[in-house]
Amino acid sequence: MEVNNLAPQELWNNFSQLNSIPRASKKEEQVIAFMLDFGHGLGLETKKDPIGNVVIKKPATKGMENRKTVVLQSHLDMVHQKNGDTDFDFDRQGIDMFIEGDWVKAKGTTLGADNGIGVAAIMGLLASTTIEHPALEAMFTIDEETGMTGAMQLDPANFTGSILLNLDTEEDDELTIGCAGGIDTNTSYTYPEQPVTTDSVAYEIAVKGLTGGHSGMDIHKGRGNANKLINRVLYGALKSVAIELCSLDGGSLRNAIPREAKATIALPVEQQASLLSFFDTFTAVLKEEYQTIEPSLSITLTEVALPAKMMGKADLVKILNAIYTLPNGVFRMSPDIDNLVEASTNLARVVVKAGEFTTQSLQRSSVESTKDDVANAVAAAFANIGCSIVQQGDYPGWKPNPDSDILRLMVKLYQENFDKEPHVNACHAGLECGILGAHFPGMDMISFGPTIHGAHSPDERVQISSVQKFWRYLLSVLKEIPVKD
Template sequence: MKVSDLSPRALWQNFARLNAVPRASKKEKQVIDFMWSFGEGLGLETFQDAAGNVVIKKPATAGMENRQTVVLQSHLDMVHQKNGDTDFDFETQGIDMYVDGDWVKARGTTLGADNGIGVATIMALLEATDIEHPALEALFTIDEETGMTGAKQLDPVHITGKILLNLDTEEDDELTIGCAGGIDTNTSYKYNEVALTGAHVAFEVKLKGLTGGHSGMDIHKGRGNANKLMNRLLYAARKSVDIKINRVDGGSLRNAIPRESTAVVVVPEEQKLLFQAFFGIYTTVLKEENQTVEPGLQFLLSECPLPETVMEDADFVKIVNAIYAMPNGVYRMSPDIEGLVEASSNLARVIIKDGHFVSQSLQRSSVESTKEDVAQAVGAGFENIGCEVALSGDYPGWKPNPDSAILRLMAALYTDRFGKAPKVEACHAGLECGILGGHLPGMDMISFGPTIRGAHSPDERVQVSSVEKFWSYLLEVLKAIPEKQ
């Protein structure tokens, strides 16, 4: 079965159309033009602000004119990530999707269900002629995944509604009323390179097969971080052999738990067998340690051409020690909301090459003071070795409002329809609601969506039956929107 043949058909057809358009964060011109043309083609009022956000307005259906206007919001960009052995050009190719039982997946890349399913849902509503709904204002933001630029720079002039439905969460039995804020910590350091003297042999070390995932929603699951594991291997190797680093390239995107890392290392020729023996023993320890959570973890070792230079030993010690000491994963659990991660850090990117070391990490917290604390903890360790540390992409969290009118309405509808109460949650991911609320004072906001697994990784998948459940529930919500006050 093709994805476009799934039910609800209008939603899946729009998802297929959307996924044919390259839409990486900060490279969204094609998808902005696509969405503009979509709104214009339906004869609906369509606007674009200076940031690139698109707003499409649709009047209420007959008999619903006195209901409150609803803002439907999703982001146009998606995380572009692929497996190392996947040949795919995100800038020219559409996502290669397929149906696997009750799931839609992509071959070797991210699927874009985050947040493409939300976008496709809104598109289906905008083009529908047989669905009851109040006046709709569809807000499609850009660059959510790499800084929430669209939300930050939103021109609110075309938004009049006071109820906002954000279609960007990933459990179909949850209603989200709060989220974490985030900040990026970026470091850089110029290290000394030295020429090799004497007989040496070079090896390429590859770490692959980790699960990866969303650095907010999945950070508490104990998944391996490729950058931390590779660094641990290098740190331990130095205690056994006279190892030197030529280069390291680990991770991919700032908001994804890194799945792969590659290093080129050099050892004296007389220590070749000793290093190979160490590698076999130590990587076995790491695989056994992570077997339950990371059964696919692989370490590969192969000889490669000898480089001309390596990192000076003193810088090797500084950098590897700093990475080892860096906080990663859950930093603090919330004392107020059971089971909620309050603060975390994810070492997303490590590059050592040609005399330059850079790292990128993302800190998240639902409390501004602990967001600052974890970012400072990360930065301080790197500052101690002389790194330049720059903070960027700061965005606020979204404070929960348990007395929200739209929450009461949607919780009651969910209970009536599905026979049990929904989970009302705050999440550790970054949602745009906190920023949008600053531009749109008085907005009553809630976030919900279908079940998505493995977001921000090539294992991303969306559950077909859950999308159908989400769609039918959303239609009930739109029919029940109260009258204007």
């Protein structure tokens, strides 16, 4: 069966069309045009705001005109990430999807279910002639994954609704009423390149096979960070071998736990045996550490052509020490909400190339003071070696409101539909609701969605039966939206 023939067909067909369009963050021109054509094709009020968000409005169905107006919100962009051995051009190709049991997956790339399923669900509602609903205002934001600039620069004058349903939660039994804020810490350090020592041999160290995942939702799972792991290998090797670092390239996206990293090193020919002995012993230790959580971890050493340039030893020691001391992972658990990560940091990107050492990391917290604390800790580690530091993209968290009217309604409807209690919680991801709440003081907001696993990685997959459950639940909520005050 093809994906577009799955039930509910009005959702999956839209998802299939959406996934045929490249839509990387900051490269949303094609998907914006697609959404504008979609809205105009339905004869609905449709517009693009100055930053690029798309707004489509649909009047209430007959008999629902006195209900509160609902804002339906999802983001248009998706994380573009692929396995190292996958030949795929995200700028020109549509996602290659397939069905495996109860799951829809992609071949070697991210799937785009985050947040494409939410977008497709809203499109299905806008196109329907049979579904009962109040007046709808669809808010399709851009650039959620790399800065939330769409939400930040959104024009609130385009909306009149008093209830906002964000369709970007990734477990179908969860109702999310709060989220973390975040800030990016980017660093750079210029070093003088030196000629590689004569009578040297070069090797590439490659870390592969890690699970990766979302740097917010998966940060507490203890998964390996390729940048931290390769730094451990280099740090350990330098203690017994006169290695010289020629280049380093680790990680990919700012909001993904790094899955792969590689470094090219040089060393005197006569020390090859010492390097090989260290490597075999130390990588066995790392694999044992991670055998439960990262069974596919691969760390290889391959002889390569000798580069011409390297980093001097003093600078090498500086950067290895900085990365080693850098906090990574959970920084603080919430003292108020069980099992909620309050603050975290993820070293997403490390590059050493052509005389420049750069890093990208993302700090998250649901509390502003601890967001500042973890961001300061990261900045301090790099300031100690003289890096230039830029902290940007600061966005607020979303403070939970357990007395929310829409929450009470949705808990009741979940119990009626599925004969059990939903999990009401806050999440450690950076949902746009924190920013939107600042635009719309008093807006009653909630986030929910189908079950999506492995977001931000090529293991991303969405559960078919869960999408059906989510669709049924969404329709029941819209049917029961209360009357206007």
